[in-house]
Amino acid sequence: MKIKTDILKSLERLAHRSKDRERCGVLWYEAGDCVRQYTLYPGPTGESRFEFSDDWWLQQLYQARARGLRFAGLFHSHPARCSTFPSLLDRQGHSFCRTLILSAGEEPSRCFALGPPGSVPLQEPLLLMEG
Secondary structure, three states: EEHEEEEEEEHHHHHHHOOOOOEEEEEEEEOOOOOEEEEEEEOOOOOOOOOHHHHHHHHHHHHHHHHEEEEEEEEEEEOOOOOHHHHHHHHHOOOOOEEEEEOOOOOOOOOEEOOOOOOOOOOOOOEEEEO
C-alpha cells in the first residue's frame, strides 16, 4: 500500500493516544493509487471490536465521491498489548478489503489484504510517499 508519510504518522499518533481502545476509519485514494486522506469513525469504539453504522458509511462514500476520492481500505488500531497481525475478528469482519493495522505500542504498522473468512491474510508492504 502506498501511503503519504504524514498520513501514516498522523494515524500512528492517533493510535498512541488511544492506547487501550481501538480507533478506526476509512482510507482514501486521491489522485493515483496513494492513500492521501483518511476519515476517523466518530462512533463508539470498543476495546477489541468496532462496526460502522450504515448511515455513516453511506455518508462517507457519497462525500468522498463528491470530493473525487476513492475507497482505499480501512484502518484500525490495536491496543498496546496486542500484535499488529490480523486477529480472528479482523479476518471475519474485514474480509473485503485492505486493512492497515496500527499499534498503540511498539509494533510496526502493517497492511494486509484480507480474503474470505478462513483464508490466510496476505501482508503487503507499506510504501511511504512524500508530498
